[in-house]
Structure formats: C-alpha cells, structure tokens
Amino acid sequence: MQLFMTCVLLLGALSPTTHAQDSSESTGDSAKLRVIATIPTYGLLAEELGQDLVEVITVCRPGQDLHGVMATPAFMARVRSSDLLFYTGLDAELWLDGMLRGAGAVNLLPGNPNAIVMSTGVPLKEVPAILDRSQGDVHAFGNPHMWTDPLVVRDMATRVGDALVRLLPEHAEVIRDREEAFRLRLTKALVRWLTDYASLANTPLVTYHQSWRYFLDRFRLVRVGTLEPKPRVMPTSGHLTKLVETMQARDVKLVIREPWQHPQASEFVAERVDVTVLALSTHPGWPEGTGIIEHFEHNLAEIARALDLPVSDPGE
Amino acid sequence: MLHPVDPGACAPTPRRSRRPLVSLVGLLSLFLAGTTRAQEDPVEALASALREALATIERLEARIAALEEGAAPTSDSEADQLEAQLRALIVDDPATQPQRTIFPSASNPRIGVFMDALAEAGNGEEELGDGDRFSLRETEIDFRMPISPFAEGVLVAVHEDAGNNEFESLVEEGYADISWSGLFHNDTALRSRLGRFRVGFGKDNRLHLHDLPQADRNLATQYQLGGEGVIGDGIEFSMPLAHSDSADGLGATTSASLAFVNGELFTGEEGILGERAEDDGLEIDSDAPLIVGRVTHYRELDARSDLEFGASFITNMGSDTITTDAGNEITPRAYGADITWRQRGDETLVGSWLLQGEYLQTDFQATGPANPSFPNTDETNHGFALTAQRQMSMNTYLGVRLDRTDMLASAGEVEGVSPYFSWYPTEFFRVRTQAQYLSMRDDATADDSITRLLFQFTWNFGAHMPHPYWTNL
Known part of the structure; x- marks a missing residue:
C-alpha cells in the first residue's frame, strides 16, 4: 500500500511540474486553424497554403511506414482539439479510427465534412480482384500510395485549398494565391522532369513494396518485381532467388527500398546482380528538410544518377 | 491515362x-x-x-x-x-481502375477473428491446472461498428478451451463507446464505456490474450486477479486531464479513467475468489459495486523514446462486501502501478527496446467462519513482473519476463523466468516460443519446480484491429 501511494504521489507530483514547465513552451496558438495530416505530403500542403493561418501536426514521420503508425496518448491529445483532418482513406491509415475515437474527436471521424479524404477522385491502380490474405496484406480498395505522383499532388493542393477556404473564408484570396503559386511551381517542375527524365521511360527496376506504383507510372519506369513476395509478406530466399533470375533476364540496374524496409533483402539481390540499391522515401521530409517539390527532385536525381543518366538542373 | x-x-x-x-x-x-x-x-x-x-x-x-x-x-x-x-x-496509362463504390460490409460491423493455439511440453500440469497439451486455447470474435455519430458498439465474444475437449463461450466485452463531445456537441474529451469491458486496472489485465507480449499473462495478474484478469459490468469514464507540447514538439499527456462496476470482478467463474469458492464447494456472491480508477502519465522523452507511468486501484463502494453461503464476508481492494519505456531503433525498428514493470497488490479483508479458502484474517498479497523485449529483425522479437507473486489464501509464492521469442511471418500470423521456469512454494515447506515449453500460434482474419500502441513504435 505504501508503495502504491508513493507511486501515486510521484505521478501526481510529476504531472503538474512538467506541465507547468512545458505549458510555457507550448507552441499552440488558439487563433490558428488546427490541422492534422496523416502523412508529410498533406501536412506540407497545408503549411504551404495556410502558412501563418494554420498549425499543422503530421502523424507519420517522413521515414516511417504509414501503415505501421501507432496512436500514442500524446497524438490522441493533439488530435482532440483539431479542426481539420487530411487523410488518404482507402484503408491506408488503419490506426486512424482508433486514434480519433481514443481522442474523442468525433468531429473528424470519416464521413464528417472536416475529415478530408485525399484519395477522392484519384483513379486507382492495383485494385485487387481477389480480396483475401492469400494475396498478402492487400489494400481492399486499391493501391493507396498515390501521393508519389506529382500530378496527383497538384490536385491534392486544390483539395487542401478548398478545405482551408471553406473554414477560413476571410482568407480565401491569399489561400487561393498560394495554391495557384504552388500549382504553377509544381507544374513547371513536372514539365521539366517529364522532359529531362524522358530517358527513364521503360527502365526496368525492382522495389521492395508496391508503394511506388503511381510514381513509376508517371515517369514510365517499369517495375519487374518486388522484394516482397506479396504485399507486406517478408522477403524469402526462395522468392529472392527467382527474382534475381528475372532481374538478370530483364537487365535490371536499380532496386528501391524505403527507409523503414530492412536492407537485408536488397543486399541479397545486390550480391547476385549488378544493381544499385537506393533508399528513398515516398514521403517528403526525407532527406530531412525537403519540401514536396524538392523531394521529387531528390528522388528523380538519385534514380538518374544510379542509372548514369543526366540529372535535371532545377535552376534552368 | x-x-x-x-x-x-x-x-x-x-x-x-x-x-x-x-x-x-x-x-x-x-x-x-x-x-x-x-x-x-x-x-x-x-x-x-x-x-x-x-x-x-x-x-x-x-x-x-x-x-x-x-x-x-x-x-x-x-x-x-x-x-x-x-x-x-503525359502518357496514357490503361492501368488505372475506377474507385470502388460498393462496400461489401455496408451496414455490417467490422469483424476480426483471432485464434490462439497452444502446445505445451514439460511438467507442472498438476500444479498449474492447465488444460491439454495441445489446445485451441481461445477463439475471439471482435465486432465493431458505429452505432451513432458519437458512439461505437463493440462485442468481443470468446470461445475458449475448458480442457478435456470441452469448450465454453462467453462475452468477454460488450459495450458502447460513447464520446460526450459528440453527444452534447461540446468540447469535452470525456468518453464512456457502457456495458461489459476489461476494466482499466493494471497493464497486463487490460489486454486481450492475443495482444499480450508473452504466451501467458504475468503471474501477478494470474494469481491475484485470476487467469482472465478482471472484467466488469458497469460504466467507465475516461478523459485526458492535461496535455502539453514542449518547444521541441515533445508531448506529455496525463489521463484518467474511473469505472463503476458490479462487485463480481473477483467472484466469477474465472475470478480469483470464485475459483477458490468453487474448489471448496461454496457459493459466492456480491452485489456491492466496485470502483476502478486509473491515472496514466505518458511522456515523449525524445524523438526515439517515450515513457509511461500508470497507477490504478479497485475498491468497494459502501459497506456491502462479497459473501459466501458459509457466512464469510470479504472486502476486496487492489492496487497497481506500472511503468513502460520504449526506445526505437533505426527506421526499420530493428533494435527497438521495450522495458516494462508492473506491480500488483490485493487486500482481502475477511470476516466470518474460517475455512481453507477464506481464512478469517486480512490478507495482503504482492506481486510484480518485469519484462525486457528487443526487436531483433523486422518481424522477430526476443524477450524475457521475470515474475514473483504471492499466492492467495496461503503463505505460498511463485517465482518465474520466461524467455520468449516471437516471429511474425505476416501481420496476421504469429509463432511464439516461450520457455518457463517456475518455482512454486504452496506453503512454508513444499517447493515445486516447473519447467515447461510453450508454443503459441496466433492468427487472425477479417478486419485489422489496432494493436496496443506500446507493442511497436
């Protein structure tokens, strides 16, 4: 009993002290629109368009697997008093429902007007014909990693702009100006990438997971296989051995894995095939500090370098 | 296109x-x-x-x-x-497909089925009173669905092995999870669970069998609360008390829960007092409500680690107590304290650590005629469990749990060491091997040593269910 009381007193003593300390450092600003973004792309779009009008909290780290996010008590508390949510939908964020319910944020549950589904209207790829786990951890509604396509991101900017304008109508003009400016910058960059990296077309490569599909199609790269035998099933030596044969037959020179995917499988194939293994994230912010356009720039440049192709100059 | x-x-x-x-x-x-x-x-x-x-x-x-x-x-x-x-x-791409507009589960709850099979080798069957060497230990069916704009309905039905090729079914949980902010259109963070639920007491006790980091519950929970932990019928209120973010973006959250439940937390068929009464052929009953409270403080220490403290209690309301048909009156109280520390390894999570400690104490104040199950004394039992777990690869975990606990209604105690290895071939299938060395002293003289090996196979199908946040980073 004494031990229990000691714990309670310790806990009670700790909480007010630490909160008093932290509350003075709190970054919260009640005048700002509080925005929750499940992934860095949506968070950066909200910051780009909202700037000083919004306070954005992004749940998934740039180097983190979106599907593996865990809803901690701190995130639940942050979510609770938020005004707007941007999420992918399509079961990409299976942890979201628990986090929102745990936070009591029923105003942001899917179906509410301030819970913005970013995949709405985007033509999907890899919609499964068979829906069971014999196909691995398939996404029932199709591949949700559409933020890897810059053209889709451009439309997402409009979706973010629409939501911000609806909640901040008095700032509609400035938000629309920022949206237009961002779209123009991204369009310029996309035209340059599609022109300068046209030689990437039909280049065969291997990825770890299916997360790059929209990006690959945009730049006409061809995925000849994945290190995973099925979505989110760990690579096996048998599968990798067969994949090595395919890679040799198709003259594959490039393997892409994401930072949260263990290098062991890519090292296995790299020991058997003359390939370059790139660790690239599908999320901006990896490498640290990259914005959305810089992130695409980085990934494309890395791929071009790995294939001994010229790198596009953003300054041109 | x-x-x-x-x-x-x-x-x-x-x-x-x-x-x-x-x-x-x-x-x-x-x-x-x-x-x-x-x-x-x-x-x-x-x-x-x-x-x-x-x-x-x-x-x-x-x-x-x-x-x-x-x-x-x-x-x-x-x-x-x-x-x-x-x-x-832009080049046309025929690979795009229209979005699905038909949802097969429309108007039906999300259903997750968890199946847990156990194989056991070693001695100790008599002392532990376990079931068969091979058993489909538990099949849990989890139904969830919003029942209103502000509430979700949850039903967790369990079909479990009772030994000797016999099974029994029970409703482990069945409750409405209500958000008061949605109900009253205000800014409160208050939530309620109304119905039957795992009460917010302790750490291990709050988890379903398939969510446990080991093949069995820690010994303090088993020997002081019962093999299934404590599950109550009533209402629970929970809410965050305070939250702050430092300039570095590190959060600290304090939350609390308070439940008012029927008094059968310890007296059901799986309850620690209920089992004892059944062994002695006594009828045991309680209609006196109990209060269960828990306070949790969670803190992000840095970008890669966090810490959680928890303290919880169970106490009676008013003067009514648990009674037996032999005339015993028992007033139960329980206290718990726990601490969890996690540290993330690299981005692949390999090298991540989980350290966890839990302390439990139960007090049973008994009056009336003395009998073997309920001696006419006040009894206080202590127990603790310490767990260390390391993620060895993207889908393997290695850990060890140390246990020590008093045994109810005797001078006995149990100590244990349980190293374990968990392997997830996929997210939906887990294989776990756990060795267990137990030292049981039923009284001051007898001393039994039990060594056994557990093989646990857990698989699930249907909807994904959220894992407890501390099992991964």
Whole structure:
C-alpha cells in the first residue's frame, strides 16, 4: 500500500511540474486553424497554403511506414482539439479510427465534412480482384500510395485549398494565391522532369513494396518485381532467388527500398546482380528538410544518377 | 491515362463565339434584300437595321476581347502554356481502375477473428491446472461498428478451451463507446464505456490474450486477479486531464479513467475468489459495486523514446462486501502501478527496446467462519513482473519476463523466468516460443519446480484491429 501511494504521489507530483514547465513552451496558438495530416505530403500542403493561418501536426514521420503508425496518448491529445483532418482513406491509415475515437474527436471521424479524404477522385491502380490474405496484406480498395505522383499532388493542393477556404473564408484570396503559386511551381517542375527524365521511360527496376506504383507510372519506369513476395509478406530466399533470375533476364540496374524496409533483402539481390540499391522515401521530409517539390527532385536525381543518366538542373 | 486530365478543364475558357449568329443574320438580311428587292422600303429598313446591329455586335465583341485580354494576368498564359506542355508529355496509362463504390460490409460491423493455439511440453500440469497439451486455447470474435455519430458498439465474444475437449463461450466485452463531445456537441474529451469491458486496472489485465507480449499473462495478474484478469459490468469514464507540447514538439499527456462496476470482478467463474469458492464447494456472491480508477502519465522523452507511468486501484463502494453461503464476508481492494519505456531503433525498428514493470497488490479483508479458502484474517498479497523485449529483425522479437507473486489464501509464492521469442511471418500470423521456469512454494515447506515449453500460434482474419500502441513504435 505504501508503495502504491508513493507511486501515486510521484505521478501526481510529476504531472503538474512538467506541465507547468512545458505549458510555457507550448507552441499552440488558439487563433490558428488546427490541422492534422496523416502523412508529410498533406501536412506540407497545408503549411504551404495556410502558412501563418494554420498549425499543422503530421502523424507519420517522413521515414516511417504509414501503415505501421501507432496512436500514442500524446497524438490522441493533439488530435482532440483539431479542426481539420487530411487523410488518404482507402484503408491506408488503419490506426486512424482508433486514434480519433481514443481522442474523442468525433468531429473528424470519416464521413464528417472536416475529415478530408485525399484519395477522392484519384483513379486507382492495383485494385485487387481477389480480396483475401492469400494475396498478402492487400489494400481492399486499391493501391493507396498515390501521393508519389506529382500530378496527383497538384490536385491534392486544390483539395487542401478548398478545405482551408471553406473554414477560413476571410482568407480565401491569399489561400487561393498560394495554391495557384504552388500549382504553377509544381507544374513547371513536372514539365521539366517529364522532359529531362524522358530517358527513364521503360527502365526496368525492382522495389521492395508496391508503394511506388503511381510514381513509376508517371515517369514510365517499369517495375519487374518486388522484394516482397506479396504485399507486406517478408522477403524469402526462395522468392529472392527467382527474382534475381528475372532481374538478370530483364537487365535490371536499380532496386528501391524505403527507409523503414530492412536492407537485408536488397543486399541479397545486390550480391547476385549488378544493381544499385537506393533508399528513398515516398514521403517528403526525407532527406530531412525537403519540401514536396524538392523531394521529387531528390528522388528523380538519385534514380538518374544510379542509372548514369543526366540529372535535371532545377535552376534552368 | 495515368491521371485523366480533362483537356478542357485547364485550357483557357473560350469566349462564347457569336460568329454563327452573325453569319446567319447576314445571310438572312441578304436573302430578304434579294427576295424583296421589288418590295417596299420597310423590308430594306429592317435589313439595314440588322446590318447595323451586326456591326454593333462585332464592335462589342472586339471590346470584350480587348478587356479580357487586358484583365488576364500574365501568369495565366504561362500556366496555360505549361498545361499544354504537360498534357503533351503525359502518357496514357490503361492501368488505372475506377474507385470502388460498393462496400461489401455496408451496414455490417467490422469483424476480426483471432485464434490462439497452444502446445505445451514439460511438467507442472498438476500444479498449474492447465488444460491439454495441445489446445485451441481461445477463439475471439471482435465486432465493431458505429452505432451513432458519437458512439461505437463493440462485442468481443470468446470461445475458449475448458480442457478435456470441452469448450465454453462467453462475452468477454460488450459495450458502447460513447464520446460526450459528440453527444452534447461540446468540447469535452470525456468518453464512456457502457456495458461489459476489461476494466482499466493494471497493464497486463487490460489486454486481450492475443495482444499480450508473452504466451501467458504475468503471474501477478494470474494469481491475484485470476487467469482472465478482471472484467466488469458497469460504466467507465475516461478523459485526458492535461496535455502539453514542449518547444521541441515533445508531448506529455496525463489521463484518467474511473469505472463503476458490479462487485463480481473477483467472484466469477474465472475470478480469483470464485475459483477458490468453487474448489471448496461454496457459493459466492456480491452485489456491492466496485470502483476502478486509473491515472496514466505518458511522456515523449525524445524523438526515439517515450515513457509511461500508470497507477490504478479497485475498491468497494459502501459497506456491502462479497459473501459466501458459509457466512464469510470479504472486502476486496487492489492496487497497481506500472511503468513502460520504449526506445526505437533505426527506421526499420530493428533494435527497438521495450522495458516494462508492473506491480500488483490485493487486500482481502475477511470476516466470518474460517475455512481453507477464506481464512478469517486480512490478507495482503504482492506481486510484480518485469519484462525486457528487443526487436531483433523486422518481424522477430526476443524477450524475457521475470515474475514473483504471492499466492492467495496461503503463505505460498511463485517465482518465474520466461524467455520468449516471437516471429511474425505476416501481420496476421504469429509463432511464439516461450520457455518457463517456475518455482512454486504452496506453503512454508513444499517447493515445486516447473519447467515447461510453450508454443503459441496466433492468427487472425477479417478486419485489422489496432494493436496496443506500446507493442511497436
């Protein structure tokens, strides 16, 4: 009993002290629109368009697997008093429902007007014909990693702009100006990438997971296989051995894995095939500090370098 | 097409052309002039008026065009040019598919089925009173669905092995999870669970069997609360008490829960007192409500680690107590404290650590006639469990749990060491091996050593269910 009381007193003593300390450092600003973004792309779009009008909290780290996010008590508390949510939908964020319910944020549950589904209207790829786990951890509604396509991101900017304008109508003009400016910058960059990296077309490569599909199609790269035998099933030596044969037959020179995917499988194939293994994230912010356009720039440049192709100059 | 760009959507909006109208009117006027040449002036006058109108329209069109040209920002033309270039560069992609508009589970709950099979080798069957060597230990069916804009309904039905090829079914949990902010359209973070639920006591106790980091519950929970932990019927309120983010973005959250439940937490068939009463052929009952409270403080230490403290209690309300048909009156109380520390390894999570400690204490104040199960004394039992777990690869975990606990209604105690290894071939299938060395002293003299090996196979199908946040980072 004494031990229990000691714990309670310790806990009670700790909480007010630490909160008093932290509350003075709190970054919260009640005048700002509080925005929750499940992934860095949506968070950066909200910051780009909202700037000083919004306070954005992004749940998934740039180097983190979106599907593996865990809803901690701190995130639940942050979510609770938020005004707007941007999420992918399509079961990409299976942890979201628990986090929102745990936070009591029923105003942001899917179906509410301030819970913005970013995949709405985007033509999907890899919609499964068979829906069971014999196909691995398939996404029932199709591949949700559409933020890897810059053209889709451009439309997402409009979706973010629409939501911000609806909640901040008095700032509609400035938000629309920022949206237009961002779209123009991204369009310029996309035209340059599609022109300068046209030689990437039909280049065969291997990825770890299916997360790059929209990006690959945009730049006409061809995925000849994945290190995973099925979505989110760990690579096996048998599968990798067969994949090595395919890679040799198709003259594959490039393997892409994401930072949260263990290098062991890519090292296995790299020991058997003359390939370059790139660790690239599908999320901006990896490498640290990259914005959305810089992130695409980085990934494309890395791929071009790995294939001994010229790198596009953003300054041109 | 990869992403269908409507050719007209972003192209400059064409001005509505009046050329066809102009031409038509012109032809009409010429026709009228030709066919009515011999006729009177009114027709010619009409044709003339039409020609003037046409001229006016053309002048106005030119004016509108000039105004539109002047009003259009230069960036528009740049954007238009870029858009035209972009559309020329985009290659059609037949691989896109329409979004699903039919949801097979419409109006039905999300269903997750968890199955847990256990194989056991070693001694100790008599002491532990376990079931068969091989058993489908538990099948849990989890149904969830929103029942209103502010509440979700949850049903967790369990079919479990009772040994000797017999099974029993029970409702482990069945409750409505209500958000008060949605119910009353206010800003409160208060939530309630109404129905039957795992009460917010302790750490291990709050988890379902398939969520445990080991193949069995820690010994303190088993020997002080019962093999299934404590599950109650009633209402629970929970809410965050405080939250703050430091300038570094590190959060600290304190939350609390308080439940009012029926008094059978310890007296059911699986309850620690209920089992004892059944062994002695006694009827045991309690209608006295109990209060269960828990306070949790969670803190992000840095970008890669966090810490959680928890303290919880169970106590009786009023003077009513648990009674047996032999005349025993028992007043139960329980206290718990726990701490969890996690540290993330690299981005693949390999090398991540989980350290966890839990302390439990139960007090049973008994009056009435003394009997083996309920001696006429106040009894206090202590127990603790310490767990260390390391993620060895993306899908393997290695850990060890140390246990020590008093045994109820005796001077006995149990100590244990349980190293374990968990392997997840997929997210939906887990294989776990756990060795267990137990030292049991039922009284001051007897000393039994038990060594056993557990093989646990857990699989699930249906909807994903959230894992406890501390099992991964």
